[in-house]
Amino acid sequence: MTAAAPHAEAAACLAALEAALGGGPLPALDPVSPAALDEALRALTRQHGAASLPLLERLADRAADKAQRRAARRALYRLAQSGVRPARAAAPAPARPVVTREAEHAVRAWLSGIDGSGSRAVWILFEGGFGGGLRLCSLILNDEAGIMDAAGGPIARKRLEAELRALRESQKLPWVEVEGRRACALVSDALALHERLGTVPPPEFARWKKLVLGEAQPPARRADSPDPALLEQSPGLLELPELMGWFVDPARVQHEALALLQTRESRLVVSDQIKAEREVSIVDGVIEAQLTSAARRRWAGRLREMADIFAMTGRSDAAAIARATAAAVADLERPATAIPFARALAARGLEMATEVALGRARLDDVSRAPARRARP
Structure with a gap:
């Protein structure tokens, strides 16, 4: 009689565990002795194999008693030794940084006409960089001296539109929008002029140089005959x-x-x-x-x-x-x-x-x- 008691207790425990295999609530295991629980867990893994893994993992994580969690982990270990292991969870995707850096590129550009000294204004709007914002490069180019002036920085779209409206109202020379690559080609020509003259552009231009050279594409021109x-x-x-x-x-x-x-x-x-x-x-x-x-x-x-x-x-x-x-x-x-x-x-x-x-x-x-x- 005394020897059969643990078997009866283990059988009852096994029945409670099997009832929870489908994902139901964990059975109350507090009244179960450690020996009966171990016997029930061995029977569970022997009879159900890999199907018992989810329940065993839940017990190992959430059982109320430390001894019960330890018994579940031993059962998982025995399964692993026999070649039955939990499916490896997919590695979580790396967290996307809050601020990303995209390649900056010219999205819009404007040119003024050319004055009598050979100077003109050039605006180039770049998009990208950290956060994908806008940066406006403002230059004065001269065909005898190169880059005469350089300025600019981050700008909001509303402010840009306001600046353009004010410019069209006040600028004496014509002011036209062109492709960014066209404007960058003019700046590249000005840099080449500095090389020939042995001069350097203003230091404020340094932060724009790499962007400009990466975008430059001169326009294709046809040969005109002088009528x-x-x-x-x-x-x-x-x-x-x-x-x-x-x-x-x-x-x-x-x-x-x-x-x-x-x-x-x-x-x-x-x-x-x-x-x-x-x-x-x-x-x-x-x-x-x-x-x-x-x-x-x-x-x-x-x-x-x-x-x-x-x-x-x-x-x-x-x-x-x-x-x-x-x-x-x-x-x-x-x-x-x-x-x-x-x-x-x-x-x-x-x-x-x-x-x-x-x-x-x-x-x-x-x-x-x-x-x-x-x-x-």
Whole structure:
């Protein structure tokens, strides 16, 4: 009788355990002796094998008594020794950082027209980095000196739109939106100019350099032929509001301006034809001295860029004239003195220089030398 008691107790315990195999509540094992519980657990694993694993794991984790939890862990160990193990839980996915860093890339860009010194404003909007925010790079580029000024930083979309509205209302030069890669290509060209000149851009540009160089892609340009009819109209480009400031630097033609004044004010009795020929000769000299090969390439580049802006702002006629003029100016086999646009540039520069000589204008006000100016 006494020997059968543990077996009867173990059988009752086994029945309670089997009732919980389907996921029901854990049986109350407090009245069960350690020997009967061990016998019941051995019978459970022998009869049900892997099916008993979930229940044993629950007992090992949640049984009320420490001895019961230990008995369940021993049963799990015996199963493992026989080759029956719990399925390995899938490793949890690594927690996604609260702040992520995405590759920054140019998403929008804007260009101004080119002023008489060869300077223009460039805005490039980058997106990405930590948190995927926006950063605005604001630059002043000059085709003789490179990067003149650099600024910018994080910006909210609402503030960006407000800045653009204010800019369009106040900017004297045209302001157009272009692809980010196009704007980055212009900055890359400015960096190459620094390399050739042996100069460096402002230190504020350092944080933007890698981003710009990674995005640069110059536009594809077709070869334009200088239509003679369009070239005859090229002086009219200088009457457009955007190009009113285009002329050769008066500071470089002061001697010629004095000679022009002397010709006009001479008391010698000479014919108008001789005076006109003398003025033509002075203008020719200015063109030959100031429109060197390097200068012609700069002016051709300015004309091409402005042709694009004219096209983007719906002025196809001006764009066609500017492209034809750019082709003629870039053709170094063509004498600059034979290009009407070049003659107009020189003549206007001489007129400005005569105004300075007569005290009607300050040289600093009409100088075309590159200089830092306020960003738009």
